[in-house]
Amino acid sequence: MRLILLGPPNAGKGTQAQSLINKYHIPQISTGDIFRANIKQETPLGKEAKSYLDQGLLVPDELVVAIVQDRLKQEDCQKGFLLDGFPRTVVQAEALERFLKEDGSALNRVINIHVARETLIERAIGRRVCQRCGATYHVAFKPTAAEGICDSCGGEVIQRKDDQRETAEKRIQVYENETAPLIEFYQSQNLLVTIDGEQSIEAVTTAIYEALKDA
Ligand code: ADP
Ligand code: ADP
Ligand code: ZN
Numbered sequence: 001m002r003l004i005l006l007g008p009p010n011a012g013k014g015t016q017a018q019s020l021i022n023k024y025h026i027p028q029i030s031t032g033d034i035f036r037a038n039i040k041q042e043t044p045l046g047k048e049a050k051s052y053l054d055q056g057l058l059v060p061d062e063l064v065v066a067i068v069q070d071r072l073k074q075e076d077c078q079k080g081f082l083l084d085g086f087p088r089t090v091v092q093a094e095a096l097e098r099f100l101k102e103d104g105s106a107l108n109r110v111i112n113i114h115v116a117r118e119t120l121i122e123r124a125i126g127r128r129v130c131q132r133c134g135a136t137y138h139v140a141f142k143p144t145a146a147e148g149i150c151d152s153c154g155g156e157v158i159q160r161k162d163d164q165r166e167t168a169e170k171r172i173q174v175y176e177n178e179t180a181p182l183i184e185f186y187q188s189q190n191l192l193v194t195i196d197g198e199q200s201i202e203a204v205t206t207a208i209y210e211a212l213k214d215a
Pocket of ligand 3: 130131132133134135150151152153154155
């Protein structure tokens with residue numbers, strides 16, 4: 001299964017990715033996670049990406065495309081993958097199309113999670129992530145059992161710098177300008193299914209499974 005999770009920041013892509021990778025036994029490729037890991041380890045890539053993430057801007061296409069292309073060549077992606085947060089521009093989508101073609105493979109579905117702007121801000125402000133394992137929580141909608149401590153690994157749970165209101169709003173604007181055109185791009189290829197992301201986490205998961213039944 002070759003899937004893309006499309007949707008604005010804080011729509012619930014990472015949350016849903018967790019269920020999907022367990023069900024389909026495919027790796028999750030989250031470009032945001034890759035950048036954050038590199039920033040934490042202060043690698044050259046991390047140093048280059050940091051100011052973009054801090055400002056809520058997109059990392060340049062060439063950089064992102066090279067990383068994803070490399071990742072997709074790895075053995076564990078041969079039977080499928082779940083892209084979370086990539087592609088985010090038409091240029092990235094076209095690059096992906098090219099290298100899948102070279103590989104003789106193609107996408108099965110693009111799942112577009114739709115959530116209204118006000119909800120996205122509410123989710124951003126309340127989102128907390130584990131610094132150690134990356135697990136995602138929400139202060140109201142998916143709280144940790146013990147405050148500030150990750151349920152799955154015991155790591156420290158913090159707020160992402162780019163989830164503060166101003167940057168969260170900026171990222172939605174960037175999404176609308178740069179990423180939303182991908183909805184039409186994939187619709188015209190008959191790959192898109194749009195899911196109502198305002199439902200509970202479990203209801204969204206069920207809707208996605210339903211949409212993938214014949215994929
Ligand atoms: P994305 O990967 O699209 O940026 P996340 O999966 O990190 O989004 O979710 C953003 C925030 O919203 C997190 O705090 C998460 O716990 C919460 N969340 C995700 N899906 C739902 C949902 N269906 N209802 C309520 N809160 C949700
Ligand atoms: P969210 O789903 O909440 O928007 P991500 O973790 O996917 O957050 O992305 C965080 C940041 O990482 C983005 O604001 C951007 O700076 C960078 N980033 C992630 N994926 C891409 C991409 N495909 N192209 C450009 N920048 C990206
Ligand atoms: Zn953890």
